[in-house]
Amino acid sequence: MDASSQSTDTTGSFTAAAWDRIAPIMAEIEVLPLLTRLSDGTLPPEVFRHYILQDALYLKHYARCLAIVAAKAPDNAQVLRFLGSAQKAITVEQGLHAGFLTQFGISSDDVTSAEPSPACFAYTNFLLATAYHSSYAVALSAILPCFWIYWHVGEAIKNRPAIAGNAFQAWINTYGDPQFAAGAREVIALTDIAARAASPVERAQMTDVFVRASQYEWMFWDSAWRLETWPV
Numbered sequence: 001m002d003a004s005s006q007s008t009d010t011t012g013s014f015t016a017a018a019w020d021r022i023a024p025i026m027a028e029i030e031v032l033p034l035l036t037r038l039s040d041g042t043l044p045p046e047v048f049r050h051y052i053l054q055d056a057l058y059l060k061h062y063a064r065c066l067a068i069v070a071a072k073a074p075d076n077a078q079v080l081r082f083l084g085s086a087q088k089a090i091t092v093e094q095g096l097h098a099g100f101l102t103q104f105g106i107s108s109d110d111v112t113s114a115e116p117s118p119a120c121f122a123y124t125n126f127l128l129a130t131a132y133h134s135s136y137a138v139a140l141s142a143i144l145p146c147f148w149i150y151w152h153v154g155e156a157i158k159n160r161p162a163i164a165g166n167a168f169q170a171w172i173n174t175y176g177d178p179q180f181a182a183g184a185r186e187v188i189a190l191t192d193i194a195a196r197a198a199s200p201v202e203r204a205q206m207t208d209v210f211v212r213a214s215q216y217e218w219m220f221w222d223s224a225w226r227l228e229t230w231p232v
């Protein structure tokens with residue numbers, strides 16, 4: 001995808017530099033077989049089943065990260081913004097999941113009893129630890145790739161010709177939705193505001209956690225493609 005479909009108003013900003021830093025990771029994400037096969041509707045159902053089940057676990061923790069970020073926010077508007085996101089992570093995203101869980105024969109007991117994969121476990125624990133132990137700015141930077149990368153991927157897939165009867169169309173519609181893009185843009189803008197107030201040391205930490213979270217986004221899809229379980 002070309003740069004013009006990303007937020008074009010961030011030139012010279014913290015987030016523009018951070019996005020540049022993850023260019024090699026984004027290049028790898030764009031060729032992930034899970035995403036190309038989801039896009040053309042040929043993804044094996046057992047792979048999507050693994051992904052969506054792990055994602056249900058991810059969302060449970062991610063919503064809590066958003067609530068922690070909300071608690072650390074510097075003003076009421078931002079507290080409300082992230083509490084709203086936490087609520088959406090539970091209602092909207094889980095609504096999407098509920099449809100898929102039924103479609104792919106996964107019961108709520110399956111979700112309750114599921115063990116997180118190594119990638120899911122590592123990513124959610126990294127996010128929770130960062131949200132709890134870091135400043136607002138650093139915590140915000142860690143949760144940003146979740147929004148931004150899904151926006152980017154949703155946009156890229158949406159721009160390919162739609163495949164009739166694609167079983168994964170609801171996923172594509174969710175992340176290709178202009179409202180989702182607007183939400184992601186807002187978090188990007190808030191991260192830039194936080195970065196301007198941050199010290200150089202804190203800004204370096206912001207970059208580190210942004211890159212780490214982006215690596216985990218790649219690992220999350222890759223691990224689902226490999227139907228990853230614990231090796232021992």
Ligand SMILES: Cc1ncc(C[n+]2csc(CCO)c2C)c(N)n1
Binds near residue numbers: 058085086089
């Ligand atoms: C591994 C993984 N990373 C990102 C998302 C996308 N996502 C999950 S919650 C949320 C914010 C509120 O909707 C967003 C953008 C996902 N589903 N799974």
